[in-house]
Amino acid sequence: MALYVSSPRRQVLALASLAGLVALPWLAQLLEQTFYVSLASRVLIFALAATSLNLVVGFGGMISFGHAAFFGAGAYCVVVLAQNGVFSAWLAWPAAVAMGVLLALLIGAISLRTRGVYFIMITLAFAQMAFYLVVSLKSWGGDDGLSLAQRSTLGWLDLKDDAVFYYVVLALLAFVLFAFDRFAHARFGRVIQGIRENETRMEALGYPVFAYKLVCFALGGGLAGLAGALIANQAGMAGPNLLYWTQSGTLLVMVVLGGVGSLYGGFVGAALLLLAEEVLVGLTPHWQIGLGLVLLVVVLWAPRGVAGLFARKRDDG
Secondary structure, X not given: OEEEEOOHHHHHHHHHHHHHHHHHHHHHHHOOOOHHHHHHHHHHHHHHHHHHHHHHHHHOOOOOOOOHHHHHHHHHHHHHHHHOOOOEHHHHHHHHHXXXXXXXXXXXXXXXXXXXXXXXXXXXXXXXXHHHHHHHOHHHOHHHOEEOOOOOEEOOEOOOOHHHHHHHXXXXXXXXXXXXXXXXXXXXXXXXXXHHHOHHXXXXXXXXXXXXXXXXXXXXXXHHHHHHHHHHHXXXXXXXXXXXXXXXXXXXXXXXXXXXXXXOXXXXXXXXXXXXXXXXXXXXXXXXXHHHHHHHHHHHHOOOOOHHHHOEEEEOO
């Protein structure tokens, strides 16, 4: 069973990246470029969403094309609660996580009874059903989505301030990555990786494979719900585009770019994709072509993802 482990070099790079991210709002204010704080918040939120998918795809071996359903559900959960007077992040954000977990359990209970391309298509079908359901609900804004009157409240922290919101998002992502690392090296994580490598063998050893996969799928759904809650606060709205299949495709591209199964794969992939898009949009109206070329070069140059270039591979068993 192959496992990517941390090396001193990767730890130094992670600490240097964290230091740079902590200093970013201060540098942006110093250079009078505060727009980049909002952009960085968006990158970190999508890094969290991509990391949640990496948990399912990279560690669980379940290639889901319906992850946007959990992402969008978290966003709508926060906005709908806000419209009913619930602005507290202590209530709304856990509710978004719970919504993602519940939806993932419902979808996973059905889709995980299949494998391969059938699993991909079933998860895609469920996500599209969720998309069309939201579009059909005029009370939820239909095609236009719902606006968020104000950002969630978090005690004495003023989330209306972009810098404060950025630091909250950064703290949540750092915590999730730490928990992800602990998960990968815990017994549950190793069993999940064993199932990914050889499901039949793990069944023969007596492990409840379906239950393990369902829990992993639900954890990924819950983290995606949290990312959805954050993107609704960052963008000030929740729209049906968050549940569309192209959103699932974008998250999957981020995972592949960063490195499937790599701890920092989601973060690296989200940063590469969103920053490349931001640069190319300013250079040419045909930025999609340039972005496609960038993706092609990265995939050919680093088939294990960019984060995989800094990983040390070890064989266990």
